[in-house]
Amino acid sequence: MSTIPYKIYLEESEMPTKWYNVRGDMKKKPAPLLNPATLKPMTIDELSGVFCRELAEQELDDTSRFIEIPEEIRNFYRMYRPSPLVRAYCLEEKLQTPAHIYYKFEGNNTSGSHKLNSAIAQAYYAKKQGLKGVTTETGAGQWGTALSMACSYFDLDCQVYMVKVSYEQKPFRREVMRTYGAKVTPSPSMETEVGRKINAEFPGTTGSLGCAISEAVEAATTQEGYRYVLGSVLSQVLLHQSVIGLETKAALDKYGIKADMIIGCAGGGSNLGGLISPFAGEILRGENNYEIIAVEPASCPSLTRGRYAYDFCDTGKVCPLAKMYTLGSGFIPSANHAGGLRYHGMSSVVSELYDQGLIKARSVEQTSVFEAAEMFARVEGILPAPESSHAIRVAIDEALKCKETGEEKNIVFGLTGTGYFDMVAYQKYNDREMTDYIPTDEELQVALSKLPKVD
Numbered sequence: 001m002s003t004i005p006y007k008i009y010l011e012e013s014e015m016p017t018k019w020y021n022v023r024g025d026m027k028k029k030p031a032p033l034l035n036p037a038t039l040k041p042m043t044i045d046e047l048s049g050v051f052c053r054e055l056a057e058q059e060l061d062d063t064s065r066f067i068e069i070p071e072e073i074r075n076f077y078r079m080y081r082p083s084p085l086v087r088a089y090c091l092e093e094k095l096q097t098p099a100h101i102y103y104k105f106e107g108n109n110t111s112g113s114h115k116l117n118s119a120i121a122q123a124y125y126a127k128k129q130g131l132k133g134v135t136t137e138t139g140a141g142q143w144g145t146a147l148s149m150a151c152s153y154f155d156l157d158c159q160v161y162m163v164k165v166s167y168e169q170k171p172f173r174r175e176v177m178r179t180y181g182a183k184v185t186p187s188p189s190m191e192t193e194v195g196r197k198i199n200a201e202f203p204g205t206t207g208s209l210g211c212a213i214s215e216a217v218e219a220a221t222t223q224e225g226y227r228y229v230l231g232s233v234l235s236q237v238l239l240h241q242s243v244i245g246l247e248t249k250a251a252l253d254k255y256g257i258k259a260d261m262i263i264g265c266a267g268g269g270s271n272l273g274g275l276i277s278p279f280a281g282e283i284l285r286g287e288n289n290y291e292i293i294a295v296e297p298a299s300c301p302s303l304t305r306g307r308y309a310y311d312f313c314d315t316g317k318v319c320p321l322a323k324m325y326t327l328g329s330g331f332i333p334s335a336n337h338a339g340g341l342r343y344h345g346m347s348s349v350v351s352e353l354y355d356q357g358l359i360k361a362r363s364v365e366q367t368s369v370f371e372a373a374e375m376f377a378r379v380e381g382i383l384p385a386p387e388s389s390h391a392i393r394v395a396i397d398e399a400l401k402c403k404e405t406g407e408e409k410n411i412v413f414g415l416t417g418t419g420y421f422d423m424v425a426y427q428k429y430n431d432r433e434m435t436d437y438i439p440t441d442e443e444l445q446v447a448l449s450k451l452p453k454v455d
């Protein structure tokens with residue numbers, strides 16, 4: 001019997017006191033955000049009109065390697081962190097693999113995912129700046145839930161524009177948000193200029209994430225004392241999510257374990273970026289080597305089939321341009337896609353690391369993702385979020401490869417959250433109604449041909 005426990009907990013005193021900014025160790029930095037009107041890099045003043053000042057500074061800071069985590073945020077982290085690093089003994093047994101599998105579990109809070117790590121930081125800086133509140137969009141509701149918890153902790157107003165179809169069909173996360181005091185508005189609404197315009201143009205539309213972003217940005221810029229916040233993609237979000245990687249690294253070091261492979265699911269890239277940051281830093285400084293794999297849905301393959309180019313972050317084209325691996329801001333995954341991770345682009349930090357060859361990417365089909373989710377739930381006890389299950393799929397595939405080669409690799413993956421509110425997707429899988437869809441090159445070309453011209 002090994003001496004490594006099922007759950008490797010850090011002491012509170014071993015929790016990180018600083019976030020790690022991997023951009024500080026990158027020789028070639030991610031490309032800057034551009035002002036869509038002038039095509040010049042966004043200045044701190046321009047960004048501060050939309051984001052809180054300190055968050056805008058973090059967004060533009062590509063040199064500081066470490067940034068102090070304010071004590072108020074560390075106190076909040078203590079309520080649900082450090083999160084456990086779990087040795088997946090039962091999964092290893094099931095697979096009969098010589099590999100050692102570990103997962104970092106971020107689902108142990110009411111929002112059910114890692115998103116709270118950045119929500120609390122963003123709410124803190126908004127409060128510190130003396131703002132009245134923040135606005136945001138949410139699709140299925142994970143980010144909105146995390147933000148509403150964070151805002152209620154700091155007594156900030158929280159206005160969430162929720163894609164109308166989710167607002168109507170997924171009432172549970174909506175009610176969690178309202179319980180934490182957030183105002184949840186189905187988008188497109190009649191409360192914003194852009195919402196009224198879209199409703200007039202497309203009567204009866206059920207909304208989209210891109211449209212909800214445009215409404216949330218308008219709401220932030222037209223109300224005194226409000227700013228807009230975003231739960232993924234941005235470099236500031238990756239910075240906050242570095243607590244995941246720092247804790248993982250500290251826990252592995254505590255037991256003298258050297259990871260060989262690190263796997264994370266990638267939607268906008270925030271959990272993956274946060275998990276891998278300290279490890280990528282060691283690679284960049286020439287201290288160590290790791291195999292890092294980003295996993296994305298085959299139906300929304302921004303890294304594996306997208307283009308590395310400047311693109312709009314939102315469908316409404318109100319946000320700055322970011323250079324990233326993208327499928328085009330008009331790309332919408334096929335209707336049968338149920339597994340989350342549906343954003344058209346990828347964090348510019350993750351994109352640049354991928355472009356430099358530090359990260360590999362793999363795409364997986366959703367029925368195989370849910371097969372992995374089902375196996376994991378049955379042996380490890382946790383019902384995983386569909387998003388997280390993309391990482392589980394590849395961790396299992398890699399462990400099975402080790403079975404063939406006899407290698408005792410240490411495989412670490414990010415288990416970003418729980419799937420209790422995703423039971424409609426599970427139902428489709430259980431009823432054998434789930435299908436796979438891989439877009440053709442021609443289909444991808446439609447949105448890619450509309451990338452903005454920047455050179």
Ligand SMILES: *Cc1c(COP(=O)(O)O)cnc(C)c1O
Pocket residue numbers: 112113114115142143231232233265266267268269270271272341385387388416417418
């Ligand atoms: C939002 C979310 C993701 C994807 O977002 P990233 O920014 O790519 O991390 C993954 N897992 C869960 C549970 C989520 O809620």
